[in-house]
Amino acid sequence: MLAGGNSTRMGRNKALLPFGEGVLVAHVARVVAEAAGSAVLIGAPETYTHLGYPVIADHTPGVGPLGGIETALSCTAADWNLVLACDMPDVSAAFLRDLLDAAEDLGVDALIPAGPSGRPEPLSAVYHRRLAGPVRQALDAGVRKVMDALAGCRVHIRMVNDAAWFRNLNTPEEWDSYRHDAH
DSSP states (O other), X not given: OEEOOOBTTTTBOGGGSEETTEEHHHHHHHHHHHHHSOOXXXXXXXXXXXXXXXXXXXXXXXXXXXXXXXHHHHHOOOXXXXXXXXXXXXXXXXXXXXXXXXXXXXXXXXEEEEOTTOOBOTTEEEEEGGGHHHHHHHHHTTOOOHHHHTTTSOEEEEEOSOGGGGOOOOSHHHHHHHHHHHO
């Protein structure tokens, strides 16, 4: 599953930033599909349907990534689900496949990588669909932070040495820097 959306700091929809032969979210969706066999976008169908991936409208728009995660988990038939932010251009299918395999082997509710800083990256993680209920309950209780919503769940934090997998583009400056570095 792939959550896409707007960024107030970017000043425009970062999912639709030009990237390669298309837009950023389509690039990330291709990587997710390569790793997991398919990709579904969570967001406004009228904004993303033209990209050729199934799109599910966010059940609770405006509450941030946790709402997109709940939507993805409540609509999936797959036990294990990759949830990836739309703005992570450097993530690889091999890395994501490795996360999926590890989550299945561990049998936890979620496997969340953490970069060299030790900070968990819940928008580049694997979630079991059984978390749909607990995440919904957290949302209903006013929780908005992903890690807070997972309190009490079986979450495995996996340390990852390469911070590049988690590079995301939240501001015009980060976007400009990324485009400059890519050339």
